[in-house]
Amino acid sequence: MLKMSELQEMVNIIDRSSVNVFTFEYEGMKIKLEKTVGVQQTDQNESVIVPVPDIVQKIEKPAEKKENNADHIVSPMVGTFYASSSPEEEPFVNVGASVKAGEVVCVLEAMKLFNEVQSEVDGEIVEILVKDGDIVEYGQPLFVVKKSQ
Template identity: 75%
Template sequence: MLKMNELQEMVNIFDRSSVNVFTFEYEGMKIKLEKTKEVHQVEQAEKVSTSVPKSVMKIEKQAEEEISALEHVVSPMVGTFYASQSAGEEPFVKVGTSVKAGQVVCVLEAMKLFNEVQVEEDGEIIEILVEDGDVVEYGQPLFVIQKSQ
């Protein structure tokens, strides 16, 4: 049986490689990894913005500073997202909840194992990007946090 850390290492190697599509089959399980072309569009947009007048660049810098104060909590694995410890209980966090580094914000279930997801920095939850019971992918954003100053 393929272990979760082996799967994560395979995804990391794929991510760093120049390969765009990778299919892996093992004991009846099939995994297909595919890179999108969105990264290239972002790089082109950044190149275009360097020729913008200074006044517009100041506004862009302010927007960048505001965006840099945001952090995404991403899924460390493929699994099912649960907002609370068990059905019927209050969710770990809601929009507007202040969180401290190391605080649990959700659990992910994979192969009958429940894994806690924690925030890395102090801040405030400003958006929850998935619904309770959704299947999430490795690296998928789950929450948007406004970092504390």
Template identity: 50%
Template sequence: MLKVQEIRELIKLIDESTINEFTYENEGTTVKMKKGEVVLRSENATQQQVKEVIPTPPIEEKNESNQPKAVENNQPKEKEIARSEENLKEITSPMVGTFYSASSPEAEPYVKVGSKVKKDSVVCIIEAMKLFNEIEAEVQGEIVEILVENGQLLEYGQPLFLVKPE
């Protein structure tokens, strides 16, 4: 049976590709994916179905002249305003993977809000393809916000921490 992490990775790969439909069979388990939904069906004695709906991009509306409508959002997000006013720096994910705040479940997190970091300070671990990669701050300052949760899947370039530089 596929692990949840493996299914998530498959979903991500299919979502980012041009493939519209995908089927995977292994040891009595069939995973079928179509853009827009994922169906996991186990062929064991107990029949189970699990559906996870993946949001699809909104359909673009057009005006009378068949041109795309301009989406108006004149109010910037409050967090974006705060970031620019305080001149905060983001520590971003250098890869796709899973975020871990500590070296093991029993260990203390590398950093907390208020922690002082140097450029070479390890701030977290990102697991990608069974490899654990230590991520360094690359900026000196104080952690003011942690933007992700322990065990969360990450995208390339996703903000992880906000740092007030010194």
């Protein structure tokens, strides 16, 4: 069971960090912390209006692909991306490689531990979206995979 002091500490850390939404599961308990990130009021100053449609388009594109049997392998954690298990080794997968569900496609380093990321589907690697040494976020797409029928 999580102690009140530990929870307090967790809230403080999240509060100070750049993280906006944080979900935590432990021993059957689930905690979701969400910061009130206020939409910046711009005083109707037209010159700072964000070109919303652009962003929306960018976000929607992958979603469209998804309908055409395309899928993403997303990062399960924050870490440094490596395409191979060590610099001397060949990458786990290249563009065009076929993968099976459960096959390791890359490793993510965090706290000097390497974490294997597996494909959740059978399919073909269409695109690798990150480079060796990139720091990736939780939920960030790493690969585009075309699901086999």
